[in-house]
Amino acid sequence: MPSHYSAYSLFREGLRQQSGWGKAWRSPKPKKHYEVIIIGAGGHGLATAYYLAKNHGVRNVAVIDKGWLGGGNTGRNTTTIRSNYYYPESCALYDLSVQLYENLSRELNYNVMFSQRGVLTLCHSDPEMEMGARFTNAMKLNGVDAELIDVAAVKQRAPILNFQTDARYPIHGAIWQARAGTARHDAVAWGYARAADALGVDIIQQCEVRELILENGACAGVRTAHGDIRANKIGAAVAGHSSVLANLANITLPIHSYALQAFVSEPLKPIMNTVALSPASGTYFSQSDKGGLVIGGGIDRVPSYGQRGNLPAQETVLSGLIEMAPALAKVKLLRHWAGIVDVTPDSSPILGPSGVDGLYLNCGWGTGGFKAIPAGGLLFAHLLATGQHHVISQPFDLNRFAQGRLIDEGAASGIAH
Amino acid sequence: MHMSRTHAGVQVNTDACFNFEFDGKTLQGCEGDTIASALLANGVVVIGRGFKYHRPRGVWGSWTEEPNAIVQVTLNKRTLPNCLATTTLLETGMQVKSVNAFPSAAFDIKGGLNLLRRWLGAGFYYKTFMWPNWHLFEPMIRKMAGLGAVSEQCFDDYVSDQLHETCDVLVVGAGPAGLVAARTAAEAGESVWLVDDHHTLGATHFYHEFIEGVAARSWIATQLTAIIAAGATVYSSTTAFGIYDHQLVGLMQLQGFAQAPRLIRLRASRIILATGAIDRPLLFRNNDLPGIFSQSAALDYLSNYGVSVGKRVGLASVHNADQVHDVFAKHAIEVVALNPQDEALSAIGRKQIQSVNTSTARESVDALVVCGGLTPTIHLWSHQQGGLRWQKNIHAFVPNREQAPAGLFVVGAAAGIYTLEDALSDAVHVAIGRASTPNLAAVSIPMPSAKTQNRDSQWIDVQHDVTVKDVDVAVQENYASVEHVKRYTTLGMAVDQGKTSNMLGLAALADKQKVSIPEVGITTFRPPFVPVPLVTYGGQHTHLHSKPPKRLVLEPTHRALNAALCEYGGWLRPGWYGDGRMDEHVQQEVLMTREQAGILDASALGKIEVMGPDARNFLNFVYYNRLDNLQPGHIRYGFMLTEGGSVYDDGVVWCMDEHRFLVSCSSSHVAGVEQLLESWRQDGNNPNQIYVHNATSQWATITVTGPKALDIVNALPLPIELNMAEFKHMRFLEATYQNHTLRIARVSFSGEISFELSVPTTQALMLWNDLLRIGKPLQAGPLGLEAMSVMRAEKGYIIVGKDTDGETMPHDLGFTGPRANKTAAFVGDRSLHTKTAQSSSRRQWVGFTVPKDQPMIPVGAHLVNGGDKPKSIGVVTSSYFSPTLQQPIALGLLEAGALRLGEQVSVWHMGQQSRAKVVSPCFYDVSGARLHAG
Amino acid sequence: MRDDRNKWPSPVLNDATRGDATRGEPTSAETETVSGLNITLSRIKLQRQVWVSGTSALQRFKCHSWPSITPGFKQAQAYSVCLRRDRVLLVNGTLMKDGWDAQLDLAITEVSDSYYVFKLVGENSLAVLRRGTEISLTTPSASAMRKLFGYDVVLYRTAEIEFCLHIDRANAESFWAHLVESIDNLA
Amino acid sequence: MQQFPCPFCGERDEREFHFLAEAGKERPNTTVSIDDETWARYLYKQRNEKGEVQEIWMHLTCREVFLLKRHSVTMAVSESVSLRQGC
Structure with a gap:
């Protein structure tokens, strides 16, 4: 059983040699089928699973990763959280994230140390x-x-x-x-992992996706080191390796x-x-x-x-x-x-359908993924649960490139993002 | 205080002693001492406090592996935080202070935190401080954390020298294996570098009395002499701190205390690591007490510094214990032999070890020397992701030679070869590039595990205060992977980067999970190997060397004319002339130009020649505007676009003749435009029919602009006289001026008749002086860029990058023709027809006015749709008080602006709203009568 | 705008105000010189510099590449330096007409005023160059163009331990400062 | 600091080079009608392989534009190929 964290539990466990702390998350064996599989147990993937379970009641979810949860960019960044963006689309996205961060420690019962130092x-x-x-x-x-x-x-x-x-x-x-600031990066991954796990999400570490199972032009699951795992919907949140994953679905990305x-x-x-x-x-x-x-x-x-x-x-x-x-x-x-x-060409993320049925993308965050974890997770969960864009993620669809509708913060402001 | 030197030691000169201070007390040290050796010689045992619990800590090691002895040092008014006492060479008058301890290491008021230890275990902060929120607790936590304090003092001349070197073979480490490798390679005729981070070469060897039958010290001296004789480059005090791609090694060369270390970027065809191995601590109760030393450190202090760590010394060692016993005995140090595997082993003492408990006895000791095995120093190997192999008999990860990164080799103890003979013969083989399979099975070294009792008093990472218990709890909470344990407990993440703690952590983790160490895996080592000052990475490219502006040939002249020099697009150029307030000078210069004439140094304008049979078609492709029909002697204004369709640069193109064009781009984009031209030239065009010569610096350009410009130019000693009726706007001609070519172009940025006069740069002063002399009686004088900027705004001309952004397309600026009509392909063409490019709500280039008595519209203000929730529909990009019109004018981009001329629009700035009228962007000489006067 | 006239020191190198330059005649006098440990840095003037580009440029002019010693420099005779696959820098050559030579298929531009030219002499010359880039006498290179301290320069060898550097005049001031600082660092 | 071989100059360090594009991109003929997707593919899509890559680079000092074959993980350079004929 997961333990509730508080000053009291900390005091109690101090007295009894820390013996009562439960596992932060389980290490489950993968099931044969899930409603949703999320590839990539970084901040975005874990947050997506958490919001799928919490906001949409979708609990039959697996998050799978070839390494350890939080072991990619989530644990390698400079931990800055801010929403100082120029375009309304970007502000809506990143400020949603800041707002979620503001309450995240209490929501997850895990101190992510969001320090709004400006x-x-x-x-x-x-x-x-x-x-x-x-x-x-x-x-x-x-x-x-x-x-x-x-x-x-x-x-x-x-x-x-x-x-x-x-x-x-x-x-x-x-x-x-x-309102901008910093947070403890590992804690964000761990906090979401623990909270998602508590809601029934399976986090499967050390399980590399080798192939995507493509049937009739649709993505029906993943072929992993631990066998085939099927799902109704697959969400990819693999950051720098997005092109490699897309390649498994025979698509190329503007990344x-x-x-x-x-x-x-x-x-x-x-x-x-x-x-x-x-x-x-x-x-x-x-x-x-x-x-x-x-x-x-x-x-x-x-x-x-x-x-x-x-x-x-x-x-x-x-x-x-x-x-x-x-x-x-x-x-x-x-x-x-x-x-x-x-x-991406406009340094804005890509959130939306991949063009292959059943496969959805959360990628292209470039240098700014950490700050967007809560929003990216919440919006991606909305997309996976409903099949529809949230109004905030709509502008970040892949189709913006063909339409010439780039959201290029650097172009607008001359300030690097 | 007692000096406990047993003998002189090899490295210290006991005849040259001097004073230094530690925590306010005056002590004596000798030349050659490190701070640590001097403190030990003075009997100082407690040197610092733990990061978290403030437990007393003493010296453990004798070099870079030291986790505890971190001090703040002041010398000659320069203070450095977090100096490693074991590596910092002692100097006269050094003031040494313990860090993270108040008032001193010996008596620290936060020592009481140790009592709260049970509540402050691994990751406790993730579980609390959430109500009401983190901000309530964070300032206190921050104050408690951190080691030394960095002063706000900036050191003078604190700039690192950086240089690049190459060699055939780099040997890192001057121990026996390194010396042999360096000598062998050098004598084989290769160019060899041998570097070692110690202050003295060959001082790292203390185990063997004889090497190859010769007394160790004289063997080392012989090797060094031979290496130098063979022409090798040999450096002490030089640390190989990182290996980067393509066999580039970062070397930090110390230059003395608080002097910026030199950075050498050495590219070596082969890199041989002879970096040795580091002693592991043993895990037992209170293994962090001051007075507990690593075996190699105890030997180092004894043989090199003449300092004995104690008089009655406990020895718990799994490796070479007999030899150590003998060395100690020789120096009359009493040794109490202890079993390192003894489950009951524990240390007793408050601020210093006093005795040792074993399963059979309690032994009084004044120091304890331990060795829990050896960890090969493979950091540099790992920087390049070299493969590792678990060597069972020595319980260590060793480099896997079958998975070696390109050019990387490891010899000696770093390769896990712990017998001298094997190490030396292997080093010879490696040095000459021969395959070698050394015997690693010759030695067996056990790895005692943590004791089952008192796990919260067995310290793995002494600097970060991580115990075996912390690892246990992490595993219990399922932070089970090695990366999770490291991050959750912060094990191995201190200043020493886990040089002593890493393997203990892995062992504790394996132990708890009941798996083998290789199953647990290993964390990645990151550069630098030791902390490196930021200044060393920064090098010379700081302060005025950081992207310095380009300089004009006439700069001294402008200075003599009292010009304000400002940075515009990467050039240092006159903004205005005169002291005091900018505005007044600018107003005056505008009026002078509008009424008489202004003389402006426009030399920064790009002058890129494009030549060859395909030049015309090429430019027609690269430019938005048609250039296929540009006649010789004519000039055309045009845009260069990105392939995405946005405006990259604006400029004019001259047709010099059918096969020769001049691209006069904006001064800030010369390099970019030239690069763009070159890449298009070689990609998709025939490069043998097009040549691009950037001759910007060959020509100085002086612009004469204003109603009297013609009179001034015609007063120059020229063989021709300009005639406005023939020499129309957007034409150029060449003339001879003082035996030099003079190019005269009639183009204008001010809206007045203007002539750009270009001469070879060395003739600029002559022309400038002539023009000023001629202009003076006509009340014409020097004109700065600020006034020019006002005038172009009055005329409604854009400055790309100020008035446009990365989304602006040419049709947004009113240039719609080529988009609609140009049939030939051009860069960016297709992007001008996407859904977005066709949108009716694009932001378009317009002007704004406010009534004369109202304040100017601030640049950066937005134009908004009215209502309670204003929404941005545009921005103000330029705004001035027009001296010509005597009213504020502004320019900007507004949604569907071209359709809104005459409308009132809301201006929003920092929450305040005002009104402005949308007008055509051209405020002055709308008909162009002045510009086209002829 | 911020007035930075006092922040940036007046240029050390300057030929606009020097001597008879105002009358259009190049000075022949030796100009700025800095000496250090086994090294002398000085600015020199060359008679003429011309870029010639074209597929035949390299064959037409006998071109020198790194690290061969450029003949002619000492005697102020004409010589040529290879810049690119299709471009040479002609130094002290005959007067050529700017523009496209359709007969020879060559593009010609005089650049005598584009460059400042510096000379490094002495045993430590290479040590100074090595502060600006990765360079050695054992790694040949067809082109004399390099980035030194981040600046584009033309660099070639004119004697055993003597090197010639051409730098765009607009960057010469800060480039000179880098060289001087590096000479100081030799000690 | 990596080293790249310019097909003309030889080995120089990476600060002298500029990445231009992935190899194999061909500009569509824009004088005829092409759809948004075709144009966007040319402008934005990247193979972005993890492993052996072929890219177009410019040697900034001599302005040579050339094909570089290298490995995007190990950074090993296998070959650089001139794009120029007749020179």
Whole structure:
């Protein structure tokens, strides 16, 4: 039986040598048939299963993964959560996610440590301030909290940044989203896994999908290391490997896979209380609760499925950080790693039918999948349960490419996403 | 304090002693000491506190594997947090402080947290702090966490030198196997690099008195001499911290305390790792007490630093115990032999070990030396996903030579070869590229498991305070995979990255799950091998070296004219001339130009020549506008689109002759346009019939614009006289000016008659001075880019990227002709006819006005549909107070804007609404009479 | 807009205000020079530089590639450097008419004013170059075009330990600063 | 930092190269009517193979556009092929 978590249960278990904690989730054997199979036990897949069970009463669900749950990009990102987007479609999607995150710990009874410490998108010149105004206005009109703040207000929020007037990229101000922040990435996967499992979802780890079972042009199940598993509907949420999966269904996607690197420093006493992004270098950073600086930037230049870092991108990102906060140049880097991200032409996700009956896609999140986990899960569950788009996911259908209806945040704002 | 040096040691110079401080106390150290060896020599045992429970912790190791001895060091007013005491070379006057402890490591007020341990086990924070929400608890948790504090001080001249090197063979590690490999390869004529992270080469060897029948120290010296004589490059204090794709090794070379380390990117055809092995701790009750040392560290301190870890020392070792016993005995250290497998083994003491309990006795000791086996150092091998194999007899993962990454080899203890003879002969084979199957079965090393009792006092990861019990609970909760255990318990994720804890964790996990270690698997090692300062990665490309702007040939002249220099599209250009407020200068420069003339440095404009028999058709394909009918001497304005149909650049194209065109693109897009032209040229066209020469820097361009422009240009010493009736708008001609070619183009961005005068760049000053001299009596003078930007807005001309975004298509800007009529294929053509491109609600280019007495419309304001829930229907992209019209004007993109001319529209900015009138984007000289004057 | 005139130092390299350049005559005097440990960096002037492109360009002009030593440099005679599969840089050659030569199928553009030209002399020359890119005398290359410190340059060898660098004049200032900094780092 | 062989220059490090597109993309003839799907496939669809890939790259310094065959997981480069004839 899963245990309920609370200060009381923690106290009780402390007294009895932690002996009462139950399993966070089971390790079930796969059944022959499910109503829905979700491929990929990352944040999106697990959240989808949870909302299928909770919102739609669909509990005969399996989430299968070739590795361990939460072992892909969910556990390899820089944990930023924000909804500072330009287009109404993006704002609706990402702000739904922020709203769900705001209540997620209590809903899942698992502390995902969503820390709404705010995100600063720095503006380094007068034209960037003008673009910042355009952006801030767009967010406000879309119902998302945003402020265009001046340099004094930036300094108050992040005094470690570079406020020298002869800086290469002096700070003129910033777009500030106060509700944005960070969360503990593993906890999001684990929290959803535990909650979905409690609702009857089977999470099957170490079970690679080798083929899709295609019958009469429709997808009827998956052929795995543990045999065939059939289902009425199959949902794929496999991020950087979406093209590989699509290939099993003989379709190609508008996706390219790249390595995205992330960095963490040695643990330090608190020095940075918010998240800051500098568009000049594409570098952004925050400080984790453990004290490490968590640093990210743009994708590598070479298309890749190799989960390894590469020195040129490191030089770009980290020299950008040194320019943003020169006092941190002496901080030591502890670890860097890479996730494989699925980049679409407009850097917006793809949610919707794949073109093969029975197979649905949740992919294309690129560098921004973590922040969208709750919304991606909720919308994908809606799609799988009803066969219809939720109004928020409709614009992100695959058909937008043929229609020329791209949702290109980068094009709109000149600010990297 | 007592100095407990037994003898001089090999590395330290006891004749050169100096003072340093630890936690406020003055101590003495010697040249060659690390901070750790000096502290031990001074009898300091408690050096830090655990991350979570603040239990007292002492030195365990003697090099990079050290999990505990992390200190904050100040020297010469530079403070660095989180220095590893075991690797930091001691210097005179260093002030060393313990981290994460207050007031000191010895007396830490948070030491009481240890009593709450039972409630603070693995992952406890996932289970609480949810009500009312995390924000209530987070600040307190954050303050408790973190090790050292980083100062806000910026070090001067703190920039890393970075360089690239290549060699045939890189050997990492100067132990016996590394030395032999390096020597063999070098003597075989290969270019060899030998690097070691220690401050002294060959100092890592302490087990054998003799190597190949020679005293160990002199054997090492002989090898080193031979290696250098064979021409190898040899570096100490140099860490190979990561191996990247295509055999590139990141080397960090230390430059002294708080000096930026150098980064060497070394590409090696073959990389031989001789990185040795690391001692494993043993799991028993209170195995984290200060005074418990790894066996190799105890030997290192003794032989290299002359420091004995104790006088009566317990020894619980599964490997080489007899040899260690002998070495200790030689230095008159009393050894209490202990059985490492003893189920009852436990340590006793408060802040330091005082005695050891065994199943048979209680032994008083002042130190305990342990070895729970060896873990080959295979981090670098793993960086490139080298395959691993479980070697049963030594209980270790060793590199699988059959799954070696390209160019990577492992020798010596890192390969699991623990007998010297085997290691040396294998190293010779590997060094000359010969296959070798070393015998790994020669040695057996058991792996004692955790004791069944007191599992919450047996420490696996001492830095992160992870116990065997934590692993048990994780498994019980089904965080059963090795990755889950690592993340749930944070085992192996501390500053030492699990160098000592990883294998213990795997063993505890296997033990709990009742499976073998290889069934559990292994977590991935990530670079860097040791923490590397950010500055080392950053290199020179920071501050003013970060994407510096391009510089104009006339910059000194502009400076002399008191120009404000601003960055525009990657160039440093005059924004306006004069001190003080920008606005006044801009107004004045606009009026000067409209009434007389302005002289502007337009040298940054792109000048890309496209030549060859196919040049015309090629440009007709690359441009939105028709260029197939452009006549020699004529110029045409046009757009370059992306294949997605959006406007990438605007510019003008000159037809110089049938086979030669000049693309004058915007200054910020020169590199991009040239690259685009090149890729289309070579992909889908015949590259042998088209050539693209980017001659932007060859030509300086000075624009003379305004009613008096003609007079000024005609006053130049030219062999021709311009005649407006013949020399119409959008034409160009070539003339000779002071024996140099002068190109004169009649094009305009201001709306006034304008001439762009281009000369070879070295002649720019002469032309500029001539123009200024001629213009002066006519009240014409230098014109900056800000005023030009105002004038183009008055005229309704766009700036691509400011007034357009990545969605803007040419028909949104009123350029509908080619979309409708052009029959030839062109880049982006089909995208102009998608459902979205045909939509009637596209955002179109319009102007806005407000009454004269009202404030300017802010750039970035949105245009909205009225009502309580305003919805954006457009944006204001440019806005100025027009000096010419004496009223505010604005430009922007508005849904179906072309149909709304004359309508009032709501302007929304930061929650405030106002009204503006939608007008044609051209505010000035609508008929074009001034522009086309002839 | 932000006025950055004080942030960016006045250019060290400058020929617009130098001597008789105003009268259209190139100066022949040696210009800026920086010396370091076994190395001298100086700016030099070449008589003429021309790009010639075409399928026959490489055969027509005897072209030099890395790391062969370009003859003619010392004597200020004409020589040519290979830039691309179909482009050469002619240095100190005869005057050629800009444009498309339909007879020879060659595209010709004079670029004498496009480049600043620097000379590195001394044992540490290669060590300075290696700070800017991965380069060695044992890895040949057909083209003299490289990215050095991130900038496009033409780089060729003019003597055993002497190298010539052409850099787009707009980037020359910051490129020069990189070279000077790297010379400082040799110590 | 990877190394790619430019068919003309030889080995240079990755900072000198720019990825252009997957190989085999042919621009549809836009002078005749083509449907949205055909155009979108040309513009956006990617094979994005995990394993051996064939891509079009540009060597930024000498501007050579060429075919590169490499492995998208191991990053091993097998071949680079010039697209130019007659030069």
